[in-house]
Amino acid sequence: MEIEAGHVGCLQSREIMLIRHGTTAWNLEKRYLGHTDIGLLPEAEHELSPLREQFSNVIWDALYCSDLLRCQQTLTQIAPTQAGKAKLDARLREIDFGQWEGLTYDQLKDNPQYREWIDAPQEVTPPKGEPWKAFADRIDSFIEKRLMSFSPIRHSRSINVPKIAVITHGGVIRYMVSRLIPNQGFWDTQVIPGQAIKIRLDGNGESWVGTRLTFP
Template sequence: MVIEDGQGGMPSRDIILIRHGTTAWNLEKRYLGHTDIGLLPKAEQELSLLREELSSVTWDALYCSDLLRCRQTLIQIAPSQAGQAKLDPRLREIDFGQWEGLTYDQLKDNPQYRDWVDAPQKVTPPSGEPWTAFAARIDSFLEESLLSFTPILYSRNTDMPKIAVITHGGVIRYMVSRLIPDQGFWDTQVIPGQAIKIRLDGDGESWVGTRLTFP
């Protein structure tokens, strides 16, 4: 069954944005972008509640960053469907360049770092990824995978198509700011292993997102 709104006839869908579990660098509060490290040894225990909450969900689409910490999270929370997930490098965290692996205390006296904290859209970490490139690849993923009408999502008799995206904190903040009106990048706080649920409803020829209680 396809759920349609009363205006544009576009089907609704539920998006679950999931941040990967905790890594050693998360505990040490180090900037972690493209560096490919795995989860802590107790990941199974950390993610057990989320795995239980999602155990009854059959995903219509499942996307995952190709970095190890996200792939390990995927296996922990959706073991029966992990093989169906699409690994997508566009879902990687922003590349912090020369600031990868450093902490706030190590960077706080750096004027360029302070400028970046105030305006990450305008300042790029040395040898890092410009904000425009970060935003462009996530926008590309959103338009192709979440905001397009994808017939495969509606091939089964489901109450509401459900899509999971396992990715990184910065990516989730950006997605929420794009999907929900009046949400800024820093308005969303998401901890490792947390899931955020968004309902997307068609509004004419566009989508409007609403944050829902999870689960």
């Protein structure tokens, strides 16, 4: 991905932690969950405790979170002392499944439009749902404005590589990985609730390339 940004010619790096929210009732029931704003299950506190422990000594240079409740609750669980400095961003929402929100595969499998969408989600839109282009455009905007334009000179508290955390949704993470890491398709990434994916992003202000790092 190429963008226009400052510090052209100066190599910059940053570590990005993409974190999927914890488990909701609809996740357990395998219902499509996009913009519907439901919270986490009570058991999510235990589910997210490993991330809370792993991040206990990390000072984030920037912290971004989807504005939906399940992500805000995840943020509070994994970064309780830094949650107040997080920036909520609606661009980080999951895709809106429209009339298919809350339904399961079994309820939709005989719907011809659903079958077409499964085969070509970039070309078919759920009824009253969000077109793929709109979904992709808003995430691209977030990537360019918040991840690639992030200046360590302005934001970092140390000379170390800046650390950025993004608490968001499964589809958003799949899309981000496909945009940041060469030769990664949307469905190549599997991410379960409460999982974090770590990426190192290197660039010069104009072109950037990401590498997935081992975590934990």
